[in-house]
Amino acid sequence: MLQGIGNLPRFKGVIEKAKSFTIYIYAHHKTLALMRKYTKKRDIVRPGVTRFATAFLTLQSLMEKKNELRAMITSSEWSETKHAKSVKGKAAMNIALSASFWNGVSLSLKVFAPLVKVLRIVDGDRKPSMGFVYGELIRAKEEIKKVFKDQEAHYRPILDIVDAKARDRLDSPLHVAAYLLNPYYTFADPSLENDEVVMDGFFTCVEKLFPDIQTQNLVINIELHKYLKKEGLFGRNVAKEGCKQNDDAYDPVGWWNLYGNNVPTLKKMAKRILALTTSSSGCERNWSAFEGIHTKKRNRLDTTRLNNLVYVQFNARILNKKRREKEKNVDVLIASEANMAQGWIVDGGDDDVVSDLPSERVGEESGVDGGLEPRRGPRIQEIRELDEDDFISDDEEEIDDL
Missing domain, CATH: 1.10.287 (Helix Hairpins)
Known part of the structure; x- marks a missing residue:
């Protein structure tokens, strides 16, 4: 999902320029030392668990260090090096000083951030994610629309990719039922009971879990009504307050344990569904x-x-x-090693890491392109970590710049 959006012309050019800049900085001892001096020893490339996570984290890092990088490029120390006079050095300087480039980085981050939030929820292991994926995906699409000021010509290609990837993966009856049974969304938006897609998905899920018509009637016509109308314990102020914020303390399963006693069958169903995860990361x-x-x-x-x-x-x-x-x-997006960052520090580095898993795993639900555990390619010896000193020496002849 996210990889497809990154390939759109509007974002692909920005990512390619950012890559050419970081590759040049990391290719030479002098530029690398200069960058770390101005950024107080903080790297601009941040490895992520996937290639897209690396792209997002690195663009975010570049934006955070924008002023330091521009100060470095315009410093006397930079102009005194031979890199400032080389073709690639001039290209790197033009990128760092380009207002259109930084505007592109800013726009990319605004568009990617809502979807990355969904990815963080899915791949995080602080609490089960089934109850949040569908709701957060809806919010992400609304935020993307706001970025483009509701101009459909601009946001439509992005949402088309999101919808295509989510279809039959993130909009199943199970995802929709979890969305309805999560009071964080339902109590904040009472109109959900009028949403045909949501209610149809919930009814389908009830029919699968409870084959007999008597139980279906109990859950849908009696217990669900009490939940949606906030009857009994659901109507207490403490129950409403307990699901108002989606913070680390909020647990929808625990909430149902406390306030779902007057709807025992629906409570059992809600706990089973809301306790599910949506990613295979733990198994991997x-x-x-x-x-x-x-x-x-x-x-x-x-x-x-x-x-x-x-x-x-x-x-x-x-x-x-x-x-x-x-x-x-x-x-959760940051990787423990730099495998997925090779394309940002070495020319052709993306070819050195090959995914073990197809791009559409259950991580489809997290929008991830590729698995979390990469298999190293045949050029494994050339892959390096960010802190290794195997960069081009200042004394070496740079054939590419001649």
């Missing part, structure tokens, strides 16, 4: 733990010991991640 991380332990040299491990080692390693990662989240509020 578990598979990667198995791959890291069950190597050719250790393929004689008995099953019990293998499972114990995976259990310890996987849980150690979870504990370490929670510690880092507590200390630094770690973003």
Whole structure:
């Protein structure tokens, strides 16, 4: 989804210019040292779990450091280097000083940000995401319309891509039922009961979960009515206040535990649906733990010991991640290594990382192009991390710039 939007001419040109700028900066010792001096040792390339996440995070990083980068380009230190006189150096300077480029970066971030928010919810593991995907996707589309001031000619190509990718993936009866059963959305917008798509999806879900007509009648005609009209415990001010904000403390399953006692069948259904996840990321991380332990040299491990080692390693990662989240509020989009950032620091770097999974996994629901665990390509030896010193020396002849 997001990769397709990034390929639209309006955004593709901006991303390509940003890539050419970062590749040039990271290709030389002098420019890299100068950039880190002006940005106080902060890198401008930020690896993400997918290529699109890397693009978004890096554009965001560039925008945050816009003033520092422009100051670097216009400094005497830059003009005194031979890079300022080279063809690529002049191109990098023109990009950094171009108002149209920075306007393009700003527009790209405004369009991508609402969809990235959905991605963060889906791939995050703080709470189950099923109850939020459909609602946040609707909000994302509304925010994109506002970015273009409701001018359909501008936002329509973007929403067409979103709708095409979401069709039969993010608008299933299960997603729609979760949307209706999440009081964060339903209590804020009572008109949902008049939405034909939402109600049809909910009825379909009820028919699948409860085959007998008596239970269907109970859930739809009696218990759902109490929920939508806020009868009984649903009408208490504390219940309304408890689902007003979607913060870290809000848990729709816990909310139903507290206030759904007068609709026991609907409560059971809501808890089952709202407790679901919408991404296979957790399973993929578990598979990667198995791959890291069950190597050719250790393929004689008995099953019990293998499972114990995976259990310890996987849980150690979870504990370490929670510690880092507590200390630094770690973003779920940031990768632990620079594999997905190669296209931003090396020419042709995108060709070095090949996805193990098809582009349309259940991460389709997260809008991700490719899997979270990349397989390294045949040029693995050329892939480098951001802090390695294998850049072009100032004394080397730059054939490309002649």
